[in-house]
Amino acid sequence: MRLYLLALNPTDSVTGGFLPAAARLGLDVTVLTDQPAAHRGHCPDVEILECDVRDFRSVITRVSTHHTPDGIFTNSDHLQIQAALVADYFGLPGKSWQAALRAKDKAQMRRHLSAVGADTVWSRELGPGQDPAVLTGPDVRYPCVVKPREGVASEDVVLVEGPEELVLRCKEIQVRRPGAALVVEEYLTGELCTLETLGDGRTRHVLGGFHTDVSPPPYFIEQGLTFVSAHPESLVGQVLDQLDALGVGFGVCHTEFVVHQGRARIIEVNYRAIGDQCDLLLAELLDIPLFEYILRTHLGEPLPRDPGARTDGAARLAYPCAQRAGTLTAAPAPADLLVDGVQLTYRPLREVGERHALYRTNRDYLGVLRAIGADQETVDRAVAGFLAAQRWEITP
Template sequence: MRLYLLARNPTDSVTEGFLPAAARLGLGVTVLTDQPEAHLRIYPDIEILGCDVRDFRAVITRIATHHPPDAVFTNSDHLQIQTALAADFFGLPAKSWQAALRAKDKAHMRRHLAATGADTVWSTELAAGQDPAGLTGSDVPYPCVVKPRDGVASEDVVLVERPEELLTRCKEIQARRPEAALVVEEYLAGELYTLETLGDARTRHVLGGFHTELSPPPYFVEERMTFVAAHPEPVVAQVLAQLDRLGVGFGACHTEFVAHEGRARIIEVNYRAVGDQCDLLLAELLGIPLFEHILRIHLGEPSPPADLGARTDGAARLEYPRATSAGTLTAAPAAADLLVDGVKLRYRPLRPVGERHELHHSNRDHLGVLRATGTDQETVDRTVAGFLAAQSWEITR
């Protein structure tokens, strides 16, 4: 059987998750990507074809002139719509391209949730190049959030307190991204969480989620993720109801939401498996073949109807040491795998020593990721704190 996997830049989810899972399932894999050299350096034994994966017509043509497909899949935020259209073209199991668009396009998501009565958030859209001065006469609620309509990884997402600041922030982002449309929306108060789901056309499994801790405002950089085995049932019900209104449910989905005074409100929907090594941690912590489950669904196999057989005694945390200034990374810990007081620690650097970076105020500032799993949260937290206290990351301006 042949799996076509669409990708842009290489990711840990693909390298350590989906490609090994495809091998265990006995699948032939063809990677379609607009960055073939980057992928060839990491897995030279996989068939990799250059393709403008941002264009669904190019994807369909590349597949049609190569091996017959049994599944077309991506875990990229940027390529869900193209993948859905290509899979549907070949009559293969696929996400609804309309649902993929609603998830990717944050303005469409807000409009659709409001139109269906699921949730109404004050929101407006600035087209690429549109003068933000027009916002000064509108009823923008403050504080508000400005973000790219199709953005990822908290890039150029910023909290704004005053009208003059709104104009400044919009112009700054437009200067960096002249082709990007922007969304301005009310700030939603509450603790930030995620809900991780897996489903097919009939069954949806809730895999738990994470409590996300962010950098201080005005930016929204993820610093820490703590596993939550089960959110309160009313909260889960509210999030799932909103996903249903969006038409989201096939395959994996990573949903970010805030919970405040019993009310759950979606921040964004990432119609893919959770990234930043959370998916690798989730598979290990739950003791399930998560990546195989996802691929099987895209091959047309039904999701297990009831219990996935996941462990329920796990505790986990991820930490993302980050740069707080621009400069060259001159010292940092190496990769490490440790077992301390029953807690399994895996540290992986995300930026090589000697490389210079500007400060992005996003997840691109992460210097490394520490995954910790055990059976007691206090022990996990204490072990993580001890490991981080013993390390040093040095940046020279």
């Protein structure tokens, strides 16, 4: 069977998750990407073809002039609509392109949820190049959050307290992202959580979720996540109702929401697997062929009624972050350790000698530490001990 995988830059999810899973399933894989050299460096044994994957018409042409497809798949935030359209063109299983658009376009997500009565969040959209001064009217609710309409990874997401700051932040983002539309929406207070789901269009499984540690405002950098095998049923029901309203139910989905006074409100819907190595941890922790399940849905195979996921484990991820711009001059090497029964896996995300700006996003991550054990207290202690024993140095 031939699987076409659409990708931009290489990611751990693809190179460490989906491509090995495709090999285990015996699939013939063709990677379509606009960055073929980067992918060949990571997976030299996989067929890689250059393609303007942001244009669904180019993808259709590339597939039509190659091998007959049995599945179209992407784990990229930026390519879900394209993959959905291409799958639909070839009559293959896939996500609804309308649902993929609602998930990707944060302004449309707010409008749609409000229109169907699922949830109403005050928000305004600022078109490309539009003067932010139009947002200084009396109806603006402060504090509020400014974000790119189709952004990812908290890039250029910032909390603002008043009209002058709102105009300033919008103009700053417009300089960095010319042509991008922005969303300004009310700040939703509460504990940040995630819900991880997997569906085949008929059956949907909740795989658990995470509690997320976020940096203090005005920025929103995810600094660590703690696995939760089951959020309270009432909260899960609220989130699933909102996903149903958006039409999200096929394949894997990573949903971020806040909880305040028993109410769950969606922050964003990422219609793909959770990233930053959380998906790698999830597959290992739950002890299920997670990546194979995801690919099988895109080949038209039903999910099992019971995926067989374990629920007796505890896990945490931690991300040492750069606190300033500069060159990384000292950092720990990759490590696989067993400490007090806790499996620790550390992987660097920057090489010593690399120089970077300060991004105030997950691009500031210096490495990722995955920890899996039998109870949360022991896992947390092992994580704290490992991080305290390491040294990361950045020279301005």
